[in-house]
Amino acid sequence: MPKSKRLMELMMTVNRKRRFKVQELADEFGVSKRTILRDLQELSELGVPLYSEVGPHGGYQVLRERVLPPIAFTEGEALSMFFAVHALRHYSSLPFETESASALNKFYLHMPGDIRDRIDSMKDRVDFITPARRGDAPCLSVLLDAAIQGKVLVVQYESKEEGSHNRMIQPVCIYANNGLWYCTAYCFLRRGFRVFRCDRIREASYEATGVEPIELSDIRASRQGAATPREPVRLRAEFTRAGIQRCESELWLAPMLVVREDGSGWIDTEVARSDxxxxxxxxxxxxxxxxxxxxxxxxxxxxxxxAELLERYE
Structure with missing residues (x-):
C-alpha cells in the first residue's frame, strides 16, 4: 500500500477508535511497529491530536477535539454544505455558534476561485428565511450537552405566570422553530415532560446534590410536545384546508392533527388549562x-x- 494511502486510512482509523495500541495498528495494516510509530508522528505533525500513555496498560488515544480526515466533495455537495451553514446566520443563538462560523470560513477559503465566485453570485439569489428574534439563548450548549449525556440541570427560568424561578430538569432535546429555540425536558417539579423556551432559560448548571437522572434513552426529538397537561381540558376543533396548512407549520401542533383526503381536518386532544x-x-x-x-x-x-379588540376601534 502506498504511504500516502496508508496515512489517509490510518487517520480515519485512529479517529474512529477511542483508544488503540501500536501493535494493533501494525497488525491491521501489515507493517512493523516502527513504521506505525513513524506514521503516527507524521499524523501528529499534520494536526491530529494524539495523546500517548506509557506503561503496560498504556497506548494512544485521540483527544476529544479530533481533526477529521479530508473529505472529497463534488461542487454541488460543497455548495449545498456552504449554504446549509450559511442559513444558520439568521439565528441570534446557536449551540455551536463559533464552530459554524469557522466551518463556513474554511469551506469558503479552501474552495477554488471559480466556485467562490459562484457562491458570491448565489448569495443574492437564494436564502433560508428565519424570523429574526431579539432574545438570545445563552444556555444552548449546556442544554444540548446535558441531553446527550443524560444529566440533570438546575436552570433559572422566566415564565409569564411565575416570573423568574429555578427548575430542575433533564433535557431530552433542543430544536428550533419559527426563529426560536425550544428544549423538551423532564421537569422534576411537575414530574412530567415539559417544553421550555430556551431564550427564557437565563442560567443553567449541572445539578450537584446527587439527584439521579431518569432513563430517557427511548425519548427522541419526535416527542417535542410530549408534555402531560396539568389540569387537562379537552380541545376539539375543525379546520379548513387552509387552516390545516397553517397549523402544519406549527411544530408542536402538527403531530396532533388528523387530515382528511380533501386537506381539511380536525384536532381532538387534551391541553393544559393554563395554556x-x-x-x-x-x-x-x-x-x-x-x-x-x-x-x-x-x-x-x-x-x-x-370584544376587547373591538373597543379599541370604536
Missing part, C-alpha cells in the same frame, strides 16, 4: 379557517378577547 390564553390568541389568528367545538371556557375567552 388557554395562548390558544385564545392562536384561534383568533386562524379566523374563519377553524370552528372551535370545545372547551366552552376557551370559546368564552375568545369572545371576551374579541
Amino acid at each position: 388557554l390564553p395562548f390558544f385564545t390568541e392562536f384561534f383568533i389568528a386562524l379566523g374563519k379557517e377553524t370552528v372551535l367545538q370545545e372547551p366552552a371556557e376557551l370559546k368564552n375567552s375568545i369572545r371576551q378577547r374579541l
Whole structure:
C-alpha cells in the first residue's frame, strides 16, 4: 500500500477508535511497529491530536477535539454544505455558534476561485428565511450537552405566570422553530415532560446534590410536545384546508392533527388549562379557517378577547 494511502486510512482509523495500541495498528495494516510509530508522528505533525500513555496498560488515544480526515466533495455537495451553514446566520443563538462560523470560513477559503465566485453570485439569489428574534439563548450548549449525556440541570427560568424561578430538569432535546429555540425536558417539579423556551432559560448548571437522572434513552426529538397537561381540558376543533396548512407549520401542533383526503381536518386532544390564553390568541389568528367545538371556557375567552379588540376601534 502506498504511504500516502496508508496515512489517509490510518487517520480515519485512529479517529474512529477511542483508544488503540501500536501493535494493533501494525497488525491491521501489515507493517512493523516502527513504521506505525513513524506514521503516527507524521499524523501528529499534520494536526491530529494524539495523546500517548506509557506503561503496560498504556497506548494512544485521540483527544476529544479530533481533526477529521479530508473529505472529497463534488461542487454541488460543497455548495449545498456552504449554504446549509450559511442559513444558520439568521439565528441570534446557536449551540455551536463559533464552530459554524469557522466551518463556513474554511469551506469558503479552501474552495477554488471559480466556485467562490459562484457562491458570491448565489448569495443574492437564494436564502433560508428565519424570523429574526431579539432574545438570545445563552444556555444552548449546556442544554444540548446535558441531553446527550443524560444529566440533570438546575436552570433559572422566566415564565409569564411565575416570573423568574429555578427548575430542575433533564433535557431530552433542543430544536428550533419559527426563529426560536425550544428544549423538551423532564421537569422534576411537575414530574412530567415539559417544553421550555430556551431564550427564557437565563442560567443553567449541572445539578450537584446527587439527584439521579431518569432513563430517557427511548425519548427522541419526535416527542417535542410530549408534555402531560396539568389540569387537562379537552380541545376539539375543525379546520379548513387552509387552516390545516397553517397549523402544519406549527411544530408542536402538527403531530396532533388528523387530515382528511380533501386537506381539511380536525384536532381532538387534551391541553393544559393554563395554556388557554395562548390558544385564545392562536384561534383568533386562524379566523374563519377553524370552528372551535370545545372547551366552552376557551370559546368564552375568545369572545371576551374579541370584544376587547373591538373597543379599541370604536
